[in-house]
Amino acid sequence: MATEESPSTVDTIPVSAVKLLFVEMGVGYDQHGQDVTAAAMRACRDAISSNSIPAFRRGSIPGVSFEQMKLQIKLGVPHSLQQLLDVEKVKSVFPYGEIVKFEVVDGGLICSSGVHVEEMGDKNDNCYIVNAAVYVGY
Template structure:
């Protein structure tokens, strides 16, 4: 690929009660992109479809993350979500329930521009 990364945002999300790794991942992605704005599309003439978005989610059980569902919720670009081992599981000693904590790295790439 001949593209260049121009944004990387990090976020954290959790699911305190449902032990839902996809929900925690979705919240981590939202946290990462919540404060981002990309005004360059308006001034460069590039389209959002030219942007490739790579999301890496870290959780203790990557196989429990619905990566396709998360990719479908991203608002711009051609998205791919990958889950890897990371994040945290914290056990509540009183209930035995697991608090799921996910981390996210959201990267955006565009074709290299001349100059």
């Protein structure tokens, strides 16, 4: 049965002072080693890996320079794993742009990978999945 989200649970633009250009979304997982930070870093890389942003470097936006790029990161991480997330390590995925907001909310998934491989650092057969939304603006 589908449930409707109340307007208070979803924010359309996380920081309204930022002029939003686009939103990139990604998913990352760690199926060996049970490292939620690795899953979050993969989700962020997935979100930004297929995009190029020449507008900031080429002056396509009048009056806006590359140094003015603002990023807002929102991660969906399983609640029970949020305290294990290394936020600073996840932030290191972004090669440029000022991160003006970094938010972690309940989301993602813990599921079985179907295999427990001790040689790969597995503690169990859990797979951690994290979702990322990266808001890019100025």
